[in-house]
Amino acid sequence: MNRWRSEQIKVGDLFEGMELFFEKGWTDGLPIVPPTPHKVEEMLSSLSLTGQEVIGSIPERNLQITAEKAAINAVMAGCLPAHFPVVIAGLEAVLDPRFGVHGPTASTGGASLLLIVSGPIVSQLGFNTGHNLLGPGHRTNLVIGRAVQLALINAGGTKEFDQTTLGHPGKIGFCLAEREQEEWETLNVEQGFRKEESTVTVIATEGPNQIYQPAAKTPEVLLRTIADRMVSAGTFNIQRNTPCVVVIGDEHWQLLVQEKWSKQEVKDYLFEHAKRPKTDLLDFGFSSDYLAGIDGEWVRAVPSPEALYLIAGGGKGGPFSAFIPGWGSLNQSQPVTKLITHSGFV
Template identity: 35%
Template sequence: MNVKLQDGILIFAKRECETCQMVEHVIGQIADKIPTVVYTQDDPSFPSTVSALDDSSLESSFAFDVEAVPTVVRMREGKEVARTFGWSRADWEKLTGLEGLGEGLPEMRPGCGSKSREPGVYDVLRAKYGKLDFKSRQIRLGEWDDEIEACFDRGWSDGLPVVPPTDVRILRMLEGTSRKPDEIIGAVPPNLSPITVEKVAVNAVMAGCRPEYMPVVLTALEAALDPLFTMHGLLCTTCFSSPIIVVNGPVAREIGMNSGINCLGQGNRANATIGRALQLIIRNVGGGRPGELDRAVLGGPGKYTFCFAEDESDPTWMPLSVARGIEPGKNAVTLFQGDGIQGFIDQRSRTPEQLTKSLAMSLLAVGHHKLCEFTNALLVLVPEHYAIFREAGWDRGRITEELHTAMVRPGKDVIQGAHGVGEGVDPRRADEMVNKFWPEGLLIVQAGGQAGLFSAICAGWTGGRFRNESKPVTMEITT
């Protein structure tokens, strides 16, 4: 409860503060001579020298933005004109105009943190008593309604439970970015609905993100909305594909992303929830729901989430973001339109030439053995496989070049009908030497655990055959 004091003193205190206990009689001295209102944060009977107002709700402490106790505020004509906190005889005497306060006490002593500033409390108070300017439509639930079930009932879920997006959680999520809540990021397909930073925060909450993930989520969304990424087509496709997010730069370590053991699997909050946030945005804001505009015949696990960080611990390896034009040391995301994991196992090849031929055999199976320049591919090269290349002096450029060369085949072997198989390239290419991928269509990422010669291939979306219309997108992360 806030009392409208026109002229006088406001004091905020709590019993558990030793400094407040020390100045208990001083508060009484002031109240005897000046109109004084005391708010107590934890015990209505404290201080015993005055009749205090119970502020255990912390509404008044929040309204006056109290950071520490005791805090003494001078009011004049209903407005604050001065304040001090902690105990300082000189400051208290100057503020009150009274002399001889606290005789026998030390000249000064620091106070304690206000209960309104305890971890987690301030955000709750902001949501309860602050002037929120959220634009998102609020849903009011009944006292006995289950929040998680309500999210299911309203179709906000990808099939797994989501975190209910309360005001407090949204406020905390927005603290992860310097961008304004009402800033419009773009139009989300398929409905081309405008999305603000606030709406991103709502879905990031539901996905289970932490606030520090917000810059990555926002940049991943911006990349997905780049026309070159063709998110609308990727969503409406009948194929398996979905966005695969690769994160580069110091931010991956700072937010605890996994680039090592099981990095394409479960168990890491950042990996799991960043990718999920993007998928929920497409669903909840853009309207991309399975069975409606999402027409995937089978779909794939990546439609829940597919996000990981590249392992940049080996200085001999050029990160994917750098290879795609981002300055070294900068944070970036790359979005690749891809499918699930095609395992690659080769535990016997020990030279780069052997391993290149072996990898090429598996890469040729992407989409179909006879489909060429039809999809892109993402190769996740594990450290032990990369070590074979590194020890022979092969860098990213050499590995990529040699793989492309190893996958060139005579057109007569891959045309439609060849070898009794209907699928294949245009028969008019029978006399050509045909590449499996476009020159820029093979992306290589280094990641994974240190023990095991098991790399992975993620086939690209079939829209990749439209070389200049649909491409992976890389963007630098901004806060």
């Protein structure tokens, strides 16, 4: 009996196979690695998974994503078997009902699915946490983020349902690895896991907004600059109950730890200062009915310090950090963290 549920197609060579995938619309617009049965089998065998095990479902689309489909798309993305545990955990997070994947992947808002990897697996798999942290050139970061997106395109119906007006390059693949710093708790620990456990957190986001602050001599000045970037009237973060990510670059991080600011203190400060008078929003066309639904005189960029995901990373040198706005609201999509369990690296 054929162990594969997916259709098998014979082609003359690998280049013909790559062109076939373009013709069929099975790519993200970039070339893929042809998913031969041997390569797919290697991926599944690395985790002792059967192809028909269900990773999760999207009820709004009446679709399930199986391990076989995940493995096929991981091969296509350029993953090695060692990367597959993170891909599986990422898909488990994306398909968790709390995340509500149909919303961000069908919206006109064009959100990406940002994966944040935390724990020992970051160094074990060689994730980039330094120079060009959110850019090209690092296989592990890029292929894992791409594998999750491809699985949603080819098995999760995203191509059919996506109504994005503009989008951003993170929709091809968006995977950020957290640098472990002795002075700050890592995200896996913040989310209730042990330091030696590796996790992946998925958040629906817009693209990164770089923050340039070369003049700050105190944490307060630096963090007020970041807070100012967080309160643009044109983001979901100032309009709705929305989480976000802030990446603190190394030069800025050095200033904060030199002054002995903890991660929680930074989050508390940004929560308090990333706000603007709600009457400001009248100038941007927001109705008084909308403003009446906001308690007090201020509109905050995040509903709580816990809704701000603070990550240290980036190259040494250069006074840069980044704000990554969230998508929608917590009523539509909540960040989800999953333990990377299918691995000897747990």
